[in-house]
Amino acid sequence: MPLFSIAAVALAAIIGWHIARRLLVRPLVALRREVATYRPGKILSPPATTMSAAQEIAELSEAFHALSRDVARHEQEMQRALADQTRLTREVHHRVKNNLQIISSLISLHWRATEDPGTASAYLSIQRRVDALAVVQRNHYAELEEQKGVSARAVINEIVASLRTSAQIQNARALDINVECDDICLHLDVAAPVAFMTAELADLAISQDMAGMLHISLKFMDDQPGKACLILESPLLRASSIASLRSAELCARVLEGLARQLRTSLNHNAETGRYGVVIPVIV
Template sequence: MAEKPEIQGSRQDSGQSSGQSSGARRSLSFQLAVALTLALLPIGILAAVLAADGIRSAREAELVRAENQFRATARVVDDLLSVDFLVLRALLRNESGLHEGRTCNAEAANALDDAETFDAIVWADGLGRPICESRGGIKPSAAELTRLAAESEREYLIWPGGDHVFFAVREEPETGKPGLVVATASVSRLKARLREIAAMEGAATVWLGDKPILGNPPDDTAAPGGLLTVRRLAESGGRDQVVAAGPLSIAPFALTTVVPATRLAVADVLAIAAPSLMWIAALLIGWMVVRRFVVRPLQNMASGVRAYGAGDNLVRLSGRAGQTDEMQAFAETFDAMAQDMAEARQEVDAALTEQRRLTREVHHRVKNNLQIIASLISIQAREADGAEVARAYASIQMRVGALSIVHRWLYEESDTQGVDFTALTHDLCASLQQIIPTAKLVEPRINTHLERLHISQDAAVPLAFLITEVIAFAARLAATQGRGKMVIDIHVRRTESGGELQICSDAFGEDDPLAPTETRAAARIVNGMVRQLRGHLNFDADVPCYTVGFPLKSRAG
C-alpha cells in the first residue's frame, strides 16, 4: 500500500515521457500518406508527362495537317493559274498564225475560250512595242508593256492595283517578231475561276497583294508575308483554329487556309488529370482503409487499455468490430492476461481479507487476554497490605490496560483512516480515571479537548503509553504533595506537520521532572516513547504542560 504513490508517479513519468516522445512521431495516417505519395507520385508524374506529350503530339499533328492542307490548296490555285499561262505560252509560240491570215481577234477568241479567265490579249515584240491586240477589255499602256518586256522572269503577273491584273509571258525572239504576250483578267473573273477551292477541307482565302479576293480571312489576320507560317488561333467563340498563310508561286498571289483545331476533349483533360486524381483517390482510400481497419481499432484498444489501467477490471478487447487477425490475437492475449490478473487479484484480495480477519482476531484475543491480566492485577491489588504495593499494582494495571485499549482500537482500525486517536484517548482517560483511585493516590479529573485525528498502528502504542505514564506520574506527584484531588487537561490538535498532544497539570511544578536527564522510571519510559514517535518532548513551566508532536495516518488517494 505504501508503494502505490510511487507506482502512480512512475506511471505519470512514463506517460509524460511517452507524450514527449510521441511529439516527435507522426500518426499512422500521415505516414501512410507520405508512403503513398512517394510510391505513386513518380508514376503519376510519368503518366501526366506521357499524357501531356500525347496531347502535344496531337497538336503538332494538327499543325502538320494544316500545312498539308495549305500546300494542297496552293497547288490547286497554282495549277489554275498555270493553265492560263500555258494558254499564253502557246499563243506566243504560235505567232506564225498571225501572218497566215488569222487575225488577233480570232486568236484572242480561241485563247479566251481556252483560258476562261482573260478579257483581252496584247502581242508585242521583245521591246514591248505592240504588234497586235484583241478587241475589248482593259489593256496595258505602252509604258507598262515596256516594263513587262524588260522583266527578267519569263512568266509573271502584275497587279496595277485596280480591278484587273496582267498575265505576261515573254521570250527572246528575233527582232521584230512577237516576244511578249500580255493578257488582261478582271478580278471578278479570277474569283469565279478560283471558287472550286471552296469545296476543299477547311476555309481558304486568296490574297491579291494585301487585298483578299476570295474567302473571308480570320479576324485580325493580315496578308501573308514572304514565308509560310502555321499557327494556332483561339477564336472568341471558344473554338480554336489552325491558320496557315504564305505566298503562292505566282506573285503577288498569297493564300491563307484555316482548319478547325481539335479542342481539348474531356478525355484529354481526364488523361492529364487522371494520375493526380488517382493519386488523390489512392491517398483517400488508403487513409480511410487505415482509419477503418487499423487506426480506429487501435484507438479503441488503447482506450480499453487506459480504462483497464484506471481500474476497470472488466475491460476486454477481443471481439470488437474492425479488428484484424493480428489485432484479435493481441486482444485475446491481453484478455487472457487480464483474466489471469483478475484471478490473481481475487486471490490476493481473499488472502488480504483473511489476513485482516486473522489480525483482528489476534488483536481481539490479545485485548481479551490483557483485560484478564488487568483484572487479575486489580484483584491482587485489593489484597495488598501497603500503599506502595497498591501503587505498584496500579502502575502495572494502568500499563496493561493501556495495551488492552490500544489492541481494541487496532482491532477496530479502518484501512482507509487508521486508528481513531480521539476515541483511543477518551478510552484511556476513562480507564485511568477508574484505576488511579484504586492505587490510593488522588481523585483525578481529566478534561479532554480533542480534535478528530487518525494515527497509524506504529504511533498508537507509544502515544497510549505516553499518555498513561504522564497522567500516572502526575497523580503520583499530586499524592506526594499531599493533594486529595487533581485536574489534568489533555489537548489534541492538528498542526501543519501532523498532530500535537499536550498534557497540562499543576502537579508538574516549575521543574521538568520528565527531562531526558532524569533517571526515574517514568522519565525513561516517556522519553523512550517520544523517541519512537521521532518527536521532541517540550515542557512549559508557565502552564505547566508537556507537548509532543506525532505523525498522522496518511489519507488514501
C-alpha cells in the same frame, strides 16, 4: 482504350479500398474501441470484425484478450491475498486485545487479594499502563475496516475515564482531568506511545499526596501540516510538588524513550509541570 484503363484503375482502387477497410481499418477501429474501454480486471473480448481481419490483426486481438485474462486472474489472486492478510491482521489484533484484557484482569485479582497498601498501589500503577494500551488496541480493532487510524479523542477520553476511577480507588480522591482534543486520527505506532505517556504522567500525578488537576491537550499545528502538539500539564508534576525524586527520574526516562519512539523531542518545563511533544497525525 484510355477510358477502359481509367475505369479499370478506378475499379481496382475501389476494390482495394473495400478490402483494406474490411481487413484492416474496421478491425483496427473495433480493436481500438475495445482497448480504450479496458480497466484492470476486465477481460477483453476480441471484436467480431477481427475474425475476418488480416491474420496479424487477428493475432494482435487475441494477444490483447490473453493479456487481459492474465491480468484479471492476477487481480483476483491479489484480492484473495489481501482478504487473507486482512483476516490475519484482524485476528492478531483481536488476540492482542484479548490478551491485554486478560493481563489487566489478572493484575486486578492480585490487587484485590493483597493487604499491603504499597503493593496495592504498585498493582494499580501497572494496571493503568496496561489499560491504556488496551484502550488503543480496542479502538484500533474497532476501526480496522475503515483504515482511517485510531481516533485520538476517543482513546484519550476512554483512558481519562479509567484514570479517574483508578485515582479514586487508590487515594479515595478524584483526579480532575481536563481534555482538549481536536478530531485527530493517529497511526497505531503513534497512538500507543501517546496513550502510554498519558498514563505515565497521570500515574505520577496520582502518586502525589495532594489534590490537583491534569490538563491534556492535543491540537493541530497551524504552521506544521500533518503535525499535532500533545501537552500534558499539572501543578502535581512540578518539581517542587513531586515527593519522590526517584519516581520523577524513572518517569522522565520512560517519557524520553517514548519521545524517541515517536522520533521527536520531549519539551519539559519543570517549574510549571508541563510536558509537550509534536507528533505526526493522519491527514
